[in-house]
Amino acid sequence: MFRILKDTILGVNNKKQPNRTKDIELTKSLEKNISEFKRIFKGNETVIFRNIESNQWDIKCCIIFIDGMINKSDLHKNVIYPIMNSIPPQKADKQNILEVLEKKIINASDIKNEKDANEMIMAILYGNAVLLLDGFSGGLVIDVKGWEQRAITEPSVEQVVRGPREGFTETIMTNLTLIRRKILSADLKFQFKEIGVRTKTKICVCYIEGLANEKIIKEVHKRLDDIQIDSILESGYIEELIQDAPLSPFPTISHTERPDIVAANLLEGRIAIVVDGTPTVLTLPCLFVEYFQANEDYYNTFIYASINRLIKFFGFFLTTSIPAIYVALATFHQEMIPTPLILSISASREGVPFPTIVEAIIMLLAFEILREGGIRLPAPIGATIGFVGAIILGQAAVQARFVSAPIVILIALTGISQFLAPKMIGPAIIVRFIFLFLSAFLGLYGYIFGVIGLFIHLMSLRSFGVPYMISIGSIKMQDIKDTAIRAPWWYMYYRPKLIGQKNPIRKKDSQIPEKR
């Protein structure tokens, strides 16, 4: 169904956008080259052209860089000072000055002899310095990157009581380092791409060779290469562009801000996509159960973790179903409510002007408004939201006979239980409203119909060829070891089915700790 809708709504519109980089021709004259670059960067006053002449030998050169993107002291100490003050080596002559500079004079970890002007422009924009030399049509690209970056802090969305507290930053190389620090294996591969006609965003596909399925890797590359877009500002762009079921409320690509989660995913045979400029890393293929798996589950005792897991599943049931079941019972199946309860519901509904379904929608919307408002607002005003919300969703609304008391309790419970699985909030809201309308329309019958529909939809989803609900319907112990419960580590012999299939054995022996 979604595929049909997708085709009709999105249509087929994959016309390639023309590459609009201005062509540039380099000559052997430094003056001309500089004026070419100045033409390109016209109007951009952060680009600095530094002309240098050596004291000791006869070279004229120009260093081009962007102020703020480079480490100035590095540039000064390792590039400008050596060029100005070094004594020319014996073998230096006009023909190999560039090579001599590259190999003997300039101190930089990464230096490249570049002939393509477009590459040079890209390098300047990415925070490198370009050195143009009189008499050469090429130049040197010197790595002196050094922009300001945020320190590694704990991500505020995925906090843990126990576990590593580092989170990804906005810089891709830092993020890759954080992953690399967890998995010191030569099999961990990083493959770079640039996506975005204007932004040229660096994207890195990470996987462990020998664990990840090559077909999935190939598919990921194919889908990434197909992307034709102006800009990639966040990994969400990529997520939406390469998803399997773009119209489903359930995302088939997971995301996280924690290196330990990415590492664990990679070790199960998954693939991670790191995008420059965002601390959110994508992992795929994604399964339904991943919403309910917190990284802390794996650090805590398995019994406690299993209880938490079950509570999270129960929370999902509650948050999607409470309003629907209440509306169905209160408007269709009054005989199913215990007598004392029906009396108190009836009493509290006396004088309320709206039907139960409208009440439920009002309260749900009020809750969502408060939630959304609370996130966007700055902290000092956010507190006000709390007070106002408590009044709106509280006793005042009941006393004003605007809504009845039971619905306040139920919506509060619904709202709170949605935070048990934070990544599930979006889908849960949509599913909740669908269930609510169905049960307002057909009672419990409609609700059950909605549940069946939801399951059919979930079962039909696939994430990069892996069924979304894989092993949920299984009764084999090895299949359900990490779904409804979190089995002890000494019992998890295998990696998840179909994902870590290339090398399914996580460990061989049971290694059950002996009683001592």
Added chain:
Amino acid sequence: MKKIIFIFIILIQVVITSGCWNYKEINDVSIAAGIAVDYDKEKDKVISTTEIVYPMVTNGETKIQPEVIKAEGRNIFESIRNMIPLTGKKVFWAHAKVIIISEEVAKNEDILISLIDFAKRDAEYRDDIWVILSKEKTAGEILKTDVMIQDIVSFQLEDILKNEKGVEKYHSVPLWKFADDLSSEGIEPTLPTVGIASYKDKKIAQMYGTGVFKGAKLVGWLNGDETKSFLFIMGKINGGVIIVNKDTSKRPVRIGLEIFKNKTKIKSIYEDGEIKIKINTKTTVNINELESQIDFISEQGRSIVKKEAEKLMENKIKNLIKKVQKEYDSDIFGFGSVIEREHPEIWKEIKNDWDKIFRDLKIEVKSEIKIRGSALRSKPIKVGS
């Protein structure tokens, strides 16, 4: 496109074939708590009295206000529909707890059957609604009595019926049981009875005794004690008290026994062309109250108590059966169904003459009492010495 049409067809099916299309808000219905049915012979009209519950919130507190509404009609359904002009809202029956029928109704077969039929047929009535027989002039009076703890008479009656254990002077009969007994052969229905008693300066409804039916017609009553023996036979006793009188050298002494467990087995025996019923009761009791200082707890004393209690039980059961056989001639014990179960061929033969056979049916009763202990004390209280 095919898929969209397919989904559309399914959606239409969902709406058309659903059986739950009765949207109504909770506060748009009047919740009935109980109904009492009377019959006016002269006008040939059924009068139903309904207790309706009006919940309301006053100063933040939920208060439940009962209202008794009376309406009449040519049959039950009409009388119930005639209530709408009085209540303003449709009466909702799914939470009704009791149906009280008057003696007049119970004695008139047609009315009773139409009442049971209506209650079983209607979608809103629950099958486990309790049926009670009123001993007062009209059943409607019961719903107008004062209440002791609950706010609603019907709810109080339900509480009384639910906690029948330990009193054993009445038993609770849900609608399905009454209808089952009415329609199956070999057993006749019974109903608990309710009357009005005065307590302090209040008039309260009180459950006591049993009404005996033959077919759909009330034929007689059992009092509280007889009800207890009746429940012994039916194997429904799981608590309560047996009081044994024992003549001693000085004076008669009462010994209170608390029942823990009782198991009754009814067997039919076919011998020499004659059918016989054998009733075995096995009761586990505790000595709970001793009136004298005579040691009935010692082994010797216990055997005396045991023998006395067994004799008492056997006599009580025998007397009750004799009374029912002679006076009412109604097989409320279900002996017929026992024979049907155990000797199906013989039942086929005697089925048509069961009324006559039941009157002279031979009954053997054997009671067995097992004294388990003597509660917290092992000796009688000693006075003086």
